[in-house]
Amino acid sequence: MFKKRHVLTMREFSREEIDSVLDMAASLEPYARGRKSDMMAGKILALLFFEPSTRTRMSFETAMKRLGGGVINLGPAEGSSISKGESLADTVRVIGGYADALVIRHPKEGSARLASQFSPVPVLNAGDGAGHHPTQTLLDLYTIKKESHLENLSIALVGDLKYGRTVHSLAYALSLFGADITLVSPASLRMPDPIKADLSSKGTRVRETCDLGEVINNVDVLYMTRIQRERFPDPVEYNKVASCYRITPEFMTGAREGLIVMHPLPRVDEIAPSVDGTPHARYFQQSFYGVPVRMALLKMLIGRGA
Amino acid sequence: MSEIKDVPKGLRVKPINNGTVIDHIAGGQALNVLKILGIYGITDATVSVVMNVESRKLCKKDIVKIEDRELLEEEVNRIALIAPAASINIIRDGKVIEKRTVDLPDEIVGVVRCQNPNCISNTLEPIKSRMLVKTKNPVLLRCIYCEQPLTDRIAEYLI
Structure with a gap:
């Protein structure tokens, strides 16, 4: 049912795909509440937040860690390759080499789609300017x-x-x-x-x-x-x-x-x-349900058998 | 076969022996057609432009003649962005050997800039603008990056 490589906009979801994500989230809710899991053991999620975020960033991080995976962070843009003028295309190509999936929030509309064109791994859009936040x-x-x-x-x-x-x-x-x-x-x-x-x-x-x-x-x-x-x-x-x-x-x-x-x-x-x-x-x-839902997306995109 | 029906020979434009004649361009759009074809600034091409002459098909039309260059189909189709009624005559040895109408492709790449200043395609990223053609008449484009539509003033956003 879920054949997506990236999660960029809601328009790309059919009713059936939405249902499959919600069903998966329901089955993962016990893990979001603390039950131990190693479903994502050995997997790394990269968080590329070019804009401030609390809930979205932390719930992605929680989702990945509670499933036994690891998280790497871009950190503040100042002092990073971004401040040296690196393009987003290059950034996602490089970090896509370190991680199994990228979560991106960026102030420009269409940035997540651009990232998906250059990233070697799945991209999840966590907000692109006034665009989408699926x-x-x-x-x-x-x-x-x-x-x-x-x-x-x-x-x-x-x-x-x-x-x-x-x-x-x-x-x-x-x-x-x-x-x-x-x-x-x-x-x-x-x-x-x-x-x-x-x-x-x-x-x-x-x-x-x-x-x-x-x-x-x-x-x-x-x-x-x-x-x-x-x-x-x-x-x-x-x-x-x-x-x-x-x-x-x-x-x-x-x-x-x-x-x-x-x-x-x-x-x-x-x-x-x-x-x-x-x-x-x-x-x-x-706000809490952000964790099982993001767990579901991660599992469906990069979990074993995905 | 006559080259252009609406304008008598020798009146405003001289027939060309080899090249392309773009006829029935909406009045005033000829310079934008040249821009779409990459003919602007300093050029070696021999180009004749007639603007705002009377037309039976359109009230006023422009005509562009480009000597010694036969336009490719993809070039022709881009013209449909601003001149959907244009007709293209390919001339060899003074004769029209091919007549084409314009037909927009489903996607336009690297021709029209997105009008959204906050779109990622308007930054220094290594990408070309990409517009989906949602409708052809009237022309409605949609940026594949930010999904902003573009319908009026397309000529202003030609790259």
């Missing part, structure tokens, strides 16, 4: 499957839907599962028209609103994202907008019993800390 989407799908349901799902994507690469990929992937998607954002941060048109062309029900209160009682999943202050030149305008997309336990009073709240993190103030203790909060589980 492992985030896969862990989001895994969270929805585990904590809610992927079939007949009603989901609201909330916040910055214009620049947020996470929600673009997630919306696309959800369209493969026939989800009912509500887009909730301020007018200036609406999801771009070509992405909406693409979703509609796949038969996905998409509706748009600025009013979070209008949808909160009718969805299974509330997927929150951060509205970045720098998107608004006027701080007063930012405060006004941001306060409309902030959730509290009181705000969720009429919500469905099984409503789950997700967030790719880090959050700033779009989810009040008092929500953490409610049965709706799932963002920390979501």
Whole structure:
């Protein structure tokens, strides 16, 4: 079912391939929680992070180490071959010679695809500028499957839907599962028209609103994202907008019993800390699920028999 | 066989004996066609350019004649990026020996730059730009690296 050499974008995943990754992640979850494994013994994963990352970098590292493999790090770009002007193409050719797979985060769009053209080993895209971040989407799908349901799902994507690469990929992937998607954002941060048109062309029900209160009682999943202050030149305008997309336990009073709240993190103030203790909060589980999902991808790409 | 039907012989352009005549280029695009063919700056080629003459097929058209060079099919097809109605006449000994229309290939390599300034293809990496042709009329290209579409102002992004 899984014949990929690289993981670059969600668009390259079929529904069946997504299912196979999620099933594999479920079978590996005990190892993500600490059960001993030597599945990746003798294998080395190289982490090439040209931009700061906490969760993605550390969860890849955890995934590889918990499966008994080793990790090498590019380290800060300063003082490395990058600062001497080495091309990305050369960097991945060299480091591809040291490792069994490369994880790359880079500020330029298309960088992971370029890396895949030069790397002798599989490349996993951990974020290419405003482009793609497929492992985030896969862990989001895994969270929805585990904590809610992927079939007949009603989901609201909330916040910055214009620049947020996470929600673009997630919306696309959800369209493969026939989800009912509500887009909730301020007018200036609406999801771009070509992405909406693409979703509609796949038969996905998409509706748009600025009013979070209008949808909160009718969805299974509330997927929150951060509205970045720098998107608004006027701080007063930012405060006004941001306060409309902030959730509290009181705000969720009429919500469905099984409503789950997700967030790719880090959050700033779009989810009040008092929500953490409610049965709706799932963002920390979501963050943890990055480990089994990344384990699954590593096993499927470079595990024995892959 | 006459070389160009719309423009009477001897009026604006002299017939050529050997080479290529590119006719029915959308008015004003001739210089971009030359750019696509790699003819710009200092060149040894003998080239005639006629711009914005009246045409039965288009309102206004340009014509380019390149002497002693028969364009290859892949060169011809790139012209479709900015002149999808162009017709190509290969001339030998004063006669049209072949007429071709242009047809964009499925992928264009090293001809059009991605319009996204943050695309990896616009850096010093050892790669050529690569654009998938999503639709041919109107022309819609998509960068294979960053997936940014390019449809308007393609001429501005010619390399």
